[in-house]
Amino acid sequence: MEFPSNKQEMDFHNGNVAENFRKWRQMIELTFSGPLSAKSNVEKCSYLLLYIGQDGRDIYNTWELSNDERKNPKVILDKFDAYCKPKRNLAMDRYKFFVRNKEDHETIDAYATELKLLAANCEFGDIKDSLIRDRIICGIRNDRVVQRMLQEPDMPLNQCIDVVRGDEFAQRQLTSLSKDERSPIDAVGMVPRYSTRAPLKHCYKCGTRHGRERRCPAQGKRCFSCGEWNHFAKVCYKYSQGEISSVETFSTTMDQVFVDIFFNRLRLSIRFKIDSGAQASIIPHSYFKTAMKDIQLERTNVTLVAYSGSVIRPVGKVNLTCKYKNKEITEVFYVVHSNSPPILGLRPSIELGLIKILMQINKNIPCQTPDYLCKEYSDVFEGIGCFSEPYHIILDNSVQPSVSPPRRIPFAIQEKVKDELDYLVKKKIIEPVCEYTDWVNAIAVVKKKNGSVRLCLDPRPLNRAIQR
Structure with a gap:
C-alpha cells in the first residue's frame, strides 16, 4: 500500500518541532500497525526513512548505528524523538500548567484536553488527575459552578468535567431561548380588535381626528386670523406664530x-x-x-x-x-x-436645535424646610412602620450557615449601644434570643451627629443564602 510522500514528511523547520514529531510518530506507528503490519522490520525502516523526508534522512546519515539498530524501527524513532525534543525545563512546564485558565469562548472539553497535554510533561505521577481537577476549579470563572464542585470533597476528575459541561449546556439552552423571545421594538401602537372602521387621522384643517366619511367641521368656515376659508384659527399656519418666511417639515x-x-x-x-x-x-x-x-x-x-x-x-x-x-x-x-x-x-x-435640555424649572413652591416636610407629610413621621404580618425568608439549604463573631465596641460608646438595644427591645423592633441559632450576623455601630448611635446589621453572609 503506497502513500504520497509529500503528505507524510516530517517538518523539522517550522513551529514546535517536538510537537510536530509527536504527531508524525503517532501517524507512522498507526501505519506500521495497520496497512504495513505484514511488513518486516527492515522494510518498515525503509518506509520510515522514505516518509520522513530528505531532512530526516540527512539527520539519519549522521548517526553511527549498528546493523541491528538500523533494522529496528523503534530504535530509529527513539533517536529522532531525542533529536527533536529540546532540553526539558520541568519548572517551566509546571508553570505553564498552573497558570492556564479557561478562556471565555473555550469549552470544558477543550480546556481539559489542553490541561492533560500540559500535565503530560510535568511528571505529576499518581496525583496528575487530582491536580488537573484542581486546575479546572481554579481556572474557570463561574463562581456558582465552583461552589457546587467544592461542596463534594474529593470529586473525581470526570465528575468535575461533567458538572461544568452540564452548566455549559444549560447556558446555551437559556441563551437560545432568550434570543427567540427578544425582538427589537421601535414603536408600539394600539389597534382595536375586531374593528372594521377606517383609522382616524389628524386633520390639519380643524385640528381634530375624524375619518374620511365624516365631513370636516371646518369645511365652509372662515378663519378669524387670516380671513381665508376652510380652516380654523387654532390651526392657521400663517398667524399662529406670526408671519413665516420659510417652512420646515x-x-x-x-x-x-x-x-x-x-x-x-x-x-x-x-x-x-x-x-x-x-x-x-x-x-x-x-x-x-x-x-x-x-x-x-x-x-x-x-x-x-x-x-x-x-x-x-x-x-x-x-x-x-x-x-x-x-x-x-x-x-x-x-x-x-x-x-x-x-x-x-x-x-x-x-x-440641530431639535431638542433642548432644561436643567432648571422655575416654579413657586413653598420652602421645603424640615418643619414644613414634617407638617406636610406628618403620617410618614409618626410611629414605627411595621409589616401587617411576619415575612418569611426562604433560604437555600445547600449554603452553609454562618455565625459571625461579635465586633469589638469601643468602651466610650458601650453604654450608648446598650441603651439603644434596650430601646429597640422596648419598641418590639428586635427581641433577645437566648438559645442556639444557625445564623448570627454582626452589627456595625454608626455615630450620629447628635451624639447617639445607630445600630446596623451586616447581612452579607445571610444574603448569599436567600432565595430570590
Whole structure:
C-alpha cells in the first residue's frame, strides 16, 4: 500500500518541532500497525526513512548505528524523538500548567484536553488527575459552578468535567431561548380588535381626528386670523406664530416626532424619527440601497443594543453632512437591517436645535424646610412602620450557615449601644434570643451627629443564602 510522500514528511523547520514529531510518530506507528503490519522490520525502516523526508534522512546519515539498530524501527524513532525534543525545563512546564485558565469562548472539553497535554510533561505521577481537577476549579470563572464542585470533597476528575459541561449546556439552552423571545421594538401602537372602521387621522384643517366619511367641521368656515376659508384659527399656519418666511417639515403624533433633514451630498431630504434615548443614528439597509446606492459604506466594529436588549450588528457606517434650518453638522449614521424608520439620536438632535435640555424649572413652591416636610407629610413621621404580618425568608439549604463573631465596641460608646438595644427591645423592633441559632450576623455601630448611635446589621453572609 503506497502513500504520497509529500503528505507524510516530517517538518523539522517550522513551529514546535517536538510537537510536530509527536504527531508524525503517532501517524507512522498507526501505519506500521495497520496497512504495513505484514511488513518486516527492515522494510518498515525503509518506509520510515522514505516518509520522513530528505531532512530526516540527512539527520539519519549522521548517526553511527549498528546493523541491528538500523533494522529496528523503534530504535530509529527513539533517536529522532531525542533529536527533536529540546532540553526539558520541568519548572517551566509546571508553570505553564498552573497558570492556564479557561478562556471565555473555550469549552470544558477543550480546556481539559489542553490541561492533560500540559500535565503530560510535568511528571505529576499518581496525583496528575487530582491536580488537573484542581486546575479546572481554579481556572474557570463561574463562581456558582465552583461552589457546587467544592461542596463534594474529593470529586473525581470526570465528575468535575461533567458538572461544568452540564452548566455549559444549560447556558446555551437559556441563551437560545432568550434570543427567540427578544425582538427589537421601535414603536408600539394600539389597534382595536375586531374593528372594521377606517383609522382616524389628524386633520390639519380643524385640528381634530375624524375619518374620511365624516365631513370636516371646518369645511365652509372662515378663519378669524387670516380671513381665508376652510380652516380654523387654532390651526392657521400663517398667524399662529406670526408671519413665516420659510417652512420646515416637522410632524408630531401622540407618541412620535418626525423631522425632514436635508443632506447636501445627496441633494435630498430624509424623514427621521427623533429618539432622545438613542445614542446612535441609524438608517435601514433597504432605504440605504435605494436612496444612497452611490455612497460607499465603511466597515465598523460597533455593536448596537436595542431598548429590548437585542443585539444589532450594523452592516456599515457612513459620514454625512446634514442640515436643518440654518444649522449644519456632520454625523455618523449606522446602516442596519431593520424595518424601523430612520432614527436621529440624541446628540445630533441637540446640535440641530431639535431638542433642548432644561436643567432648571422655575416654579413657586413653598420652602421645603424640615418643619414644613414634617407638617406636610406628618403620617410618614409618626410611629414605627411595621409589616401587617411576619415575612418569611426562604433560604437555600445547600449554603452553609454562618455565625459571625461579635465586633469589638469601643468602651466610650458601650453604654450608648446598650441603651439603644434596650430601646429597640422596648419598641418590639428586635427581641433577645437566648438559645442556639444557625445564623448570627454582626452589627456595625454608626455615630450620629447628635451624639447617639445607630445600630446596623451586616447581612452579607445571610444574603448569599436567600432565595430570590
